[in-house]
Amino acid sequence: MAKRAREKSDVDGREEKRQRSSSVDRFSGLSDELILRVFSCLPVSQLVVCERLSHKYRSLAGDGQLWKEHYYNRFVRPRASRLPGLKDSRTTDGRLSFASKASRWLDDEHLVGQGVRTDWKKQYKLRHNWTSGSCAVNEIEVAEQPAVPPVLVQMHNGVIYMADRADGLRAWTAKGERKILAQLNFPADCSSQPPTTLAVDTQCADSGIQRVIVGFQDGAFGIFELQLAGGTRFVHLFSxxxxSSGVLSTVALSWPYAVTMTATQRLSLYRFSQPKPGPRHNILDPPRLLHSLKSHTVWPPLSTSLRAATGTITITIAYALPTYLSGWTVGIQEVKVASTGTFLESRLASAVDQHYRPLAFAVPPMLSHLVAPAGGSLATSTTLELRHIHSKPTSLSYTHPYLLVSHPDNTLTLYLVTSTNDTLSISAGNRLWGHTSSVSGAHVGGRGKAVSVSKRGDELRVWELEGGFASSAARKRLASGDISVQIRPESTTARDALPQAGLDLVNRSLSRSSKRARHSQGPTDEPELTLTRGWIGFDEENVVVLKEHSQGRQALVVYDFT
Structure with a gap:
């Protein structure tokens, strides 16, 4: 039986019905206040879609209060819920207020301060990229030839400081065009030896200047000032x-105090007077040596910090500590000195890692008195495991209360430091797993955020360590591996004159250059590698890693999360 032909009236009626249903837009006729109320009920994914519909929706869906609420619910509420007495900071409708007294504890008071206009959508995107490991990568070439010692790098307030014998002291901006801000060759009276350590005064209250201290191989050190106002330039303040104590291994600066430590474990505390204006090259008088201490237990890697309070200076040294017949652990020492130079007290604490073994499991050469293990792959594997467990840490970073140590066996260890008026202690370490190759460096910052990099430089991980792992929920996160995320760089288009590429493009170019090197040098030559010297730094927007090729070329790789 033949199908009945569709009548024209039926088709026209259906088209009219379809047009009539799509032509009525009642939502756009609502007031902006009502549309914002509807948008406040949408998740972030749908809110982003609404921004693409029209210019009006783009403006309304980008409202700061909407994104402030999403920022708070995702990034602040989980942390604020752990605060004691939180019920006192609830609003009348039962919701938590972001601008509560807890914001200072959360280190977010700069977002809600008086006179501060915060782009909440930008802040949400920034924190989202951190938690997902999504970023763009830029490479800044800093040296064509290898520097001995290697180039020293530090980062503070979006400025990257570098020091080496050939180019002196340099400052690069980590934001925008990533260009060089200032450069100053080391004066002849500063030192004829290469620099060995670098530190920035992170507690300077004046935003127009940043002071830097550089230590040298012959034990000398210099004070420099980066003046940001009226034309960025370096000024040499003091040499x-x-x-006679030898090479400086670490320095710290908290104006007007400076701390130096030599490789022979001698600690010196200096106090500078206020700078005097004048045409002299050195505008600082020689400092006063307040105190000098000698240690016999502090071993690198180590971290030194300096904190000045009213009438008291506190020097904190975190270091690797060899233990008798059981490998390495970590120690911390707090030295308090009065502003007049009077020694007040010194406190020591150490930790015993849960992986340390008794005497029978010590590694060679301490195993020479024990019976050799039976042959076989199992014995070899056990020996390698023990060697890694008891090996010396590759890096150490301390930002109170977090002490993070990296190891050559692809792991890190987190310790929590407790410092009160009466006691100083270090908790048992918690092993952190996630890297697939040897970890060369790690850095821990505020709010328990940390970044680590592998020795080959091709794997970076972001860690959320806040609060440690004392609670059961934190231990579950530790066991499931949810405390870290691997950084996944995205290739970027050329935005400035600096050479930049995604990490994959960098590695591919290195691979191509390695192939060319193998063809030109012979089949037995090893390929060119990209290594890291262990230095890594980060701020709210960027992670910076110092990379070095096997043939000596060095570059700063900037991971931009904006």
Missing amino acids: HEQS
């Missing part, structure tokens, strides 16, 4: 003569 200290060389010391």
Whole structure:
């Protein structure tokens, strides 16, 4: 039986019905206040879609209060819920207020301060990229030839400081065009030896200047000032003569105090007077040596910090500590000195890692008195495991209360430091797993955020360590591996004159250059590698890693999360 032909009236009626249903837009006729109320009920994914519909919706869906609420619910509420007495900071409708007294504890008071206009959508995107490991990568070439010692790098307030013998002291901006801000060759009276350590005064209250201290191989050190106002430039403030104690291994600066430590474990505390204006090259008088201490237990890697309070200076040294017949652990020492130079007290604490073994499991050469293990792959595997467990840490980073140590066996260890008026202690370490190759460096910042990099430089991970792992929920996160995320760079288009590429493009170019090197040098030559010297730094927007090719070329790789 033949099908009945569709009548024209039926088709026209259906088309009219379809047009009539799509032509009525009652939502756009609502007031902006009502549309914002509807948008406040949408998740972030749908809110982003609404921004693409029209210019009006783009403006309304980008409202700061909407994104502030999403920012709070995702990034602040989980942390604020752990605060004691939180019920006192609830609003009348039962919701938590972001601008509560808890914001100072959360280190987010800069977002809700008086006179501060915060782009909440930008902040949400920034924190989202951090938690997902999504970023763009830029590479800044800093040296064509290998520097001995290697180039020193530090980062503070979006400025990257570098020091080496050939180019002196340099400052690069980590934002925008990533260009060089200032450069100053080391004066002849500063030191004729290469620099060995670098530190920035992170507690300077004046936003127009940043002070830097550089230590040298002959024990000398210099004070420099980066003036940001009225034309960015470096000013050489002071040069200290060389010391008979030897090479400086670490320095710290908290104006007007400076701390130096030599490789022979001698700690010196200096106090500078206020700078005097004038045409002199050195505009600072020689400092006063407040105190000097000698240690016999502090071993690198180590971290030194300096904190000045009313009438008291506190020096904190976190270091690797060899233990008798059982490998390595970590220690921390707090030294308190009065502003007049009087020694007040010194406190020590150490930790015993849960993986440390008793005497029978010690590794060679301490195993020479024990019976050799039976042959076989199992014995070899056990020996390698023990060697890694008891090996010396590759890096150490301390930002109170977090002490993070990296190991050559692809793991890190987190310790929590407790410092009160009466006691100083270090908790048992918690092993962090996630890297697939040896970890060369790690850095822990505020709010328990940390970044680590592998020795080959091709794997970076972001860690959320806040609060440690004392609670059962935190231990579950530790066991499931949810405390870290691997950084996944995205290739970017050329935005400035600096050479930049995604990490994959960098590795592919290195692979191509390695192939060319193998063809030109012979089949037995090893390919060119990209290594890291262990230095890594980050701020709210960027992670910066110092990379070095096997043939000596060095570059700063900037991971931009904006």
